Amino acid sequence: MPSRRLPSLQEAQRILAERRTRPAWRAAPTAGRSLNKLIKGLEERFGQGPDVLRARWREIAGELLAARTEPVKLVRNRTGGGGTLEVRVDGPAAALIQHQAPEILARVNLFLGSGAVAKLRIVQGKVSPPRGAFPPARTRRLKNQPLDAAAEAELRQGLAAASDTPLTRSLLKLGREVMRRKPGD
DSSP states (O other), rough: OOOOOOHHHHHHHHHHHHHOSSSSOOOOHHHHHHHHHHHHHHHHHHHHOOOHHHHHHHHHOHHHHHHEEEEOOOEEOOOOSEEEEEEEEEEHHHHHHHHHHHHHHHHHHHHTTTEEEEEEEEEEEOOOOTTTTTOOOOOOOOOOOOOOOHHHHHHHTTTTTTOOHHHHHHHHHHHHHHSOOOTTT
């Protein structure tokens, strides 16, 4: 095997000046930059999901409805028409939501684009509190003060004809609560 002659210092410098022996190191692009085209394509194809609605639900539904509802999922129609928005509702508020469904759909379509949602599907269940909301303050119930003697006597006189039954005791208790209230309450 013939031996190869090594280049001199001047020849090595000339070779390195003309061409690089390995490519320059370059940092990889960020994940957001790499996925940007893919995400835009998916958004154009499938539209925005319920997370976008969840973030702005208080503005869309209003304070009263946002406290009792939350968007769960947005199901797109296969034919390209308006989809179905599934909303979780706290118990008896479902009737209120059903009554206001056209108005809610109009607000959602204003936010997502015309014709994005055609139907509202109501599912009853526990609603998580809105983001940034403080838990309700616990209030201690103060023990009610007894009625004065004249008011107690007047109440007992009104129920004197009734026999001592659970109904009579309940009426006596209700009467005390009513008489304790101030006229401005």
